[in-house]
Amino acid sequence: SYELTQPPSVSVSPGQTASITCSGDKLGDKYTCWYQQKPGQSPVVVIYENNKRPSGIPERFSGSNSGNIATLAISGTQPMDEADYYCQAWDSSTVAFGGGTKLTVL
Amino acid sequence: QVQLQESGPGLVKPSETLSLTCTVSGDSISGYYWSWMRQPPGKGLEWIGYIYYSERTKYNPSLKSRLSISGDTSKHQFSLKLSSVTAADTAVYYCARANLALFKDAFDIWGQGTMVTVSS
Numbered sequence: 581s582y583e584l585t586q587p588p589s590v591s592v593s594p595g596q597t598a599s600i601t602c603s604g605d606k607l608g609d610k611y612t613c614w615y616q617q618k619p620g621q622s623p624v625v626v627i628y629e630n631n632k633r634p635s636g637i638p639e640r641f642s643g644s645n646s647g648n649i650a651t652l653a654i655s656g657t658q659p660m661d662e663a664d665y666y667c668q669a670w671d672s673s674t675v676a677f678g679g680g681t682k683l684t685v686l
Numbered sequence: 687q688v689q690l691q692e693s694g695p696g697l698v699k700p701s702e703t704l705s706l707t708c709t710v711s712g713d714s715i716s717g718y719y720w721s722w723m724r725q726p727p728g729k730g731l732e733w734i735g736y737i738y739y740s741e742r743t744k745y746n747p748s749l750k751s752r753l754s755i756s757g758d759t760s761k762h763q764f765s766l767k768l769s770s771v772t773a774a775d776t777a778v779y780y781c782a783r784a785n786l787a788l789f790k791d792a793f794d795i796w797g798q799g800t801m802v803t804v805s806s
Contacts, residue, residue: 581747622799634789634794669791675733679730680730
């Protein structure tokens with residue numbers, strides 16, 4: 581099965597840029613999306629098709645995907661952005677999630 | 687707007703079958719991909735499987751031998767059955783929709799999730 585790897589945790593100071601990576605074999609050849617999940621809540625899409633934002637997602641969320649690495653960037657990080665983030669991609673009609681990254685804003 | 691709601695027993699005994707239903711309001715299950723995911727306490731998301739075109743299915747290879755997903759278009763529901771459960775199947779179970787014509791990769795609508803505990 582296809583594997584996606586994320587760092588378990590990332591810390592960022594308020595107002596700075598947070599970057600969360602997701603690595604997988606030839607990931608750049610696939611579409612990657614990102615979910616934000618806050619405690620006790622269901623995941624919410626923040627980036628789809630590598631770099632597109634759904635309606636209602638702030639512009640400070642952006643994404644990129646090239647080679648074997650996809651990246652979620654949050655510019656001007658706010659305390660409300662503290663959450664778990666998951667990357668996800670499709671491979672041979674199956675779905676793969678990364679292990680998740682806990683973003684701490686401190 | 688489209689809403690998904692999971693339902694089913696919150697407690698299942700080891701070796702028995704876990705059965706959950708997702709009721710879809712505001713949409714038909716005839717289109718799109720309708721999926722089940724789960725999340726063990728304190729852990730990450732795991733894709734379980736999906737149903738599309740009301741009857742075609744695709745399963746996570748690691749669960750395939752114990753898994754069945756079916757749909758009932760008349761009731762706007764799709765269901766999950768996972769047999770021979772163990773404590774490792776304890777998790778919050780989510781149902782979700784992928785509209786690949788809109789988002790080529792993402793599950794855009796999720797249910798609120800339902801906690802299932804496997805214990806005697």
